[in-house]
Amino acid sequence: MEKRRGFGKHLIIDGYECNPEKLSDINHIYNFLEGITDEIEMTKLMPPYVQEISKNPKAYQGFIIIAESHVNIITCPKDRTVIVDVFSCKDFDDEKAINYTKDCFEIRRMEYKSFYRGVDFPKQP
Template identity: 35%
Template sequence: MGILIQALPCFQGRLSEARAGAKLIAQIGGPVSALPSALEAPTDLETISLHLVIDGYEAAPSSLKDVDLVHDFLDWFPDRIGMTRIAPPQVYTYRSRKEEDWGVSGFVLIAESHITVHTFPDRSYLNVDIFSCREFDAAESLDIVKGWFGLERTESRVLERGLQYLDTTEAYTGMVRERFGLQPSKGSS
């Protein structure tokens, strides 16, 4: 993979954005040769981001109390689904005013967005959110979460976010400039 794909995962595989990106990189003085040939593959992906929302029920309270289990999941999982972890997971035990609402909460920042886990051991319940601007296998991710936390039952949905993204070209230009430290050329904004 070329440097552009690694630096701009939100646009991986999106043909129209890739072509617009090549033009923009050229306009702002970037290395057009950095564009990999993989960007030429057509795709029907039209969303900017996918958000898998999981509600898990009937889990063993012992697994939901386990800070290390949540941490290890957040540390391992991004790589498993092809995401890029950019910071170590942060995991905390939370004590609520309502005694039964305590739990373990954790998140990991990924280049593509974030993954969060919130557990409620006294309710045998947890929430997991996987939000990414890179496509991933939601069914496989759900199966992994079910197995990791020993869930008997789940409810999940996949939200397609960014369907009416204001200006893909503008976003792309900003990300290219930010990631490559490029300055606008004369006559461009």
């Protein structure tokens, strides 16, 4: 794991060719948000919130607020896609988050990018 730089790390994951049943299961999405925060050792401040955001085509969005920032997810079962954002001022292991997401939604193809936000964020003397 790399040492913290800037204001925090932002990991974005785009998953394609996912299991559509898992993408449309609100309980599964809820459990994913619970589990990923445990996997990357973050502090939950509230339970996850998940809701259907579109009926035609169906789409779901969920998030969990953590002491270190948040995790957000959008699923589109018809397109078999999932989009996940993990932002944290505490460093975390990208590979754990990526592998957990891949396993949870049975992702066959994915893109991801990790970068540090606010690299020039003022530091206290």
